[in-house]
Amino acid sequence: MHTFFPRTLSRSDIKSWIKAGDTPVTRTLKGLYFGTRNFSFPVLQPLHKGLYRTHLGLSGLSQWLTRAVYWTPLFQSRLTKPASGLLLYSGMPQVLGDLDITIGRDCRISGQSTFSGRASGSQKPVLTIGSNVGISWQTTINVGRQVSLGNNVRIAGRTVLSGYPGHPLNAEDRAAGLPDTPDQIGDIILEDDVWIGSGVFIGADVRIGARTIVAAGSVVTKDLPPDVFAGGVPARIIRKL
Structure with a gap:
């Protein structure tokens, strides 16, 4: 009996089946994959610019605290x-x-x-x-x-x-x-x-x-x-x- 799915459901088998397959199911799955692979949320300049600056600030603060409180004293010892x-x-x-x-x-x-x-x-x-x-x-x-x-x-x-x-x-x-x-x-x-x-x-x-x-x-x-x-x-x- 013909089945749409391979008998084994390992990740590598499914990936190979989708890439090599030429059935309506595999074509649909490939289309969904390539259609969503590069998707990103649209840029909202004021929002994302503010989030970016906040990210840099929090990241810098975290790095400074880690360096000042942990890495430097450990190495100095x-x-x-x-x-x-x-x-x-x-x-x-x-x-x-x-x-x-x-x-x-x-x-x-x-x-x-x-x-x-x-x-x-x-x-x-x-x-x-x-x-x-x-x-x-x-x-x-x-x-x-x-x-x-x-x-x-x-x-x-x-x-x-x-x-x-x-x-x-x-x-x-x-x-x-x-x-x-x-x-x-x-x-x-x-x-x-x-x-x-x-x-x-x-x-x-x-x-x-x-x-x-x-x-x-x-x-x-x-x-x-x-x-x-x-x-x-x-x-x-x-x-x-």
Whole structure:
């Protein structure tokens, strides 16, 4: 006997039946779906503009309260000492491993950042952030021994500072779950007023001199002097500032 509906009524079966079917029922259902998919209530300018402003105000108030009462005090408790004027936004940075963190005055740090300390070393990793530093979204700072950011440093989104790789070079040791080796570990120093563009990778044993700018997408594997604009893979000096 012919039936309009498939024998099984799982969601995927019904969806496939409607999309592939060419019966009056499936054509009606498809018409209803496409007719209502993009439907929205007509815009009433005074009403919806007022609702939009109210939404922004309530959302901003909620974010401020969450930041001031919850995220910032929790993160401050993880620091070696409270950081005056600290502004967290979009949540609280993730901190992994045993790591000493010191932050100066008036810093702005995205809550989508990650700070990690090497767990297998005998020396406790130290992350030092100067004053008036900006660390943007999805930045990762992996501290092998020491990572130091000077005053007025700017780090754009999706940047990685990697003072340790997390795995050894030897494939058998890596498969066995052994940690990285001491020769793979190094400090990273960003002197005052350095500006790092989006998506930059900075490896271990790298010092970037004061006021230097690193272009977006660069890979920094060697020291850069002060007052230069650098970029590329690997990064090289493009011109003096």
